[in-house]
Amino acid sequence: MSKERLENSTFQLLAGDLIAGGYGLRFQAKGRSMVPTIQDGEIVHIKPIASDMLRIGDIVLLRRGEDFKAHRIIRKRGPLFITRGDAGVGNDGEIRCDQILGKVIAKEVIGSSRLVRLDRFAARLSFFTSEARRRASFLVRSRRKHRNRPAERY
Amino acid sequence: MPAAPVPGIATARPVRLHQACVRVGGVSLALSGPCSDDVRLSCESEVFQNFDENPDIEVQIEWVEKLQRWRGNPVFDSGALWTLFRYGREFVFDFNSPAFGLLPYKRLRTSTEFRSAQLILSREALRNYRPIFPLEYPADELLITNYLASGVGVEVHGCGLVDPDRGGYLFLGHSGAGKSTTARLWETFRAPKILSDDRIILRLHEGELWMYGTPWHGEAAFAAAGKAKLNRIHILRHGTENRFSSLPQARAVGEVFARCFPPFHSPAGVERTVEFIKRALDAVPCYEFQFVPDGSSAAAVLGFYE
Incomplete structure (x- = not known):
């Protein structure tokens, strides 16, 4: 087992135990997938949450294979969740409840002791509205393109 | 004997621009703004600092109180943080994030060759967001990759x-x-x-x-x-x-x-x-x-x- 996999397995065990025990945890985010909401290197705070309490727009810590990501829920499909990084183009695919370790509630800003809440209703509403607008815009453009397409000949 | 100032004409005070310059992929990008915070670089970008007298891309930072959504049909929607519009001979990238509400928090206006650009930041959106890195991803990457697409890389x-x-x-x-x-x-x-x-x-x-x-x-x-x-x-x-x-x-x-x-x-x-x-x-x-x-x-x- 590579060192990377060993660290991830250890983190998974530790995080799972803490969350199951009702404890929160902190971990350092790596990468750009959630900028500017979460910067590379910022410490994020996770709290346990029941899956039926999760909402579209929430940022969650999820496990996908050997990797852990803090991404935003963009859709729900029955018992499954679709997540994506704010700065990402593609989504993470369907995520089961047992892959979600907890909800991201806050972050520690780089270079300061300031704590910023990431679970405010305003941020979720803003995400919800911008996604709805984006999908509406996509639908309008698709229909326009379809109307402008010349009729096919057989 | 020094010349006496002419009454009625205010002496113009030169505006000192603060600058920072990075070189990524052999492409030099210079950032300038009225205060030092405007040209702050992220930790990752600081490693790429490299002064160039004649940068390939020049970016001017400006602040406005609030940015409104750009009117017009987008040329391209990244599906993530940025949407691209065309305005005459300019490209306009609007940056939106759930962290900052519904209006853009940043706007990048560039020439079609991506040799010069204006990066406009919204005071209202970024009021509680510190520190600010104006060239923060994906703005820096957009500038450089579009510049490379002239056929040079x-x-x-x-x-x-x-x-x-x-x-x-x-x-x-x-x-x-x-x-x-x-x-x-x-x-x-x-x-x-x-x-x-x-x-x-x-x-x-x-x-x-x-x-x-x-x-x-x-x-x-x-x-x-x-x-x-x-x-x-x-x-x-x-x-x-x-x-x-x-x-x-x-x-x-x-x-x-x-x-x-x-x-x-x-x-x-x-x-x-x-x-x-x-x-x-x-x-x-x-x-x-x-x-x-x-x-x-x-x-x-x-x-x-x-």
Whole structure:
């Protein structure tokens, strides 16, 4: 087992135990997938949450294979969740409840002791509205393109 | 004897502009603004600081109280943070994030050649957001990749490393293909200089293909401001054994293109990117590398000769 996999397995065990025990945890985010909401290197705070309490727009810590990501829920499909990084183009695919370790509630800003809440209703509403607008815009453009397409000949 | 000031004419005080300059992929980008905070660079970008008297791209920072949504149909919607509009001879990128509400928090207006730009920041959106890095991803990457799309280079999804004994190696791959794993494995077994575990820039110099590190690292967080000559390109795939397969050029162009970041909003830019990739693959061969995620993969690459 590579060192990377060993660290991830250890983190998974530790995080799972803490969350199951009702404890929160902190971990350092790596990468750009959630900028500017979460910067590379910022410490994020996770709290346990029941899956039926999760909402579209929430940022969650999820496990996908050997990797852990803090991404935003963009859709729900029955018992499954679709997540994506704010700065990402593609989504993470369907995520089961047992892959979600907890909800991201806050972050520690780089270079300061300031704590910023990431679970405010305003941020979720803003995400919800911008996604709805984006999908509406996509639908309008698709229909326009379809109307402008010349009729096919057989 | 000094001249007396002329009454009625206010003495103009020169505005001192603060500047910062980075060089990524051989492209120099200069940022200027009225105060030092306007030209703050992120930790990753600071490594790429490099003053240039004649930068390839000049960016002027400005602040407005509030940015309204740009009116007009978008040319391209990234589906993530930015949306592209066209305004006369300018490109306009609006940046939106749930963290800052519904209105744009940043706007980038550039010339069509991406040689000069204005980066406009919203005071209202960014009021409680500190520190601010104006060139923060993806603005910096957009400027540089669009500049490269004039035919002078391409950014690829890849891990680039410089072995202390054998030189430069490039491994291209989609997300999950094993770029960060490869970087970590080589770090363990060979201690190379790792230019990036996610984004590499390719340039041609006198018929030779060179790779450059970028600040836009992957999960393994490798980013270095260096460059190295390349003798071949590897396309990563997971495998049960370490195996190399030579790719015919036509297929290789497609595989590399699928792992690069062309300006999809610009058909001409996409065409120039494909042409650049063809020229790059005229210079070096391309191999599909099915690899086992352990130290044997590094040994296999080092032991492989055409």
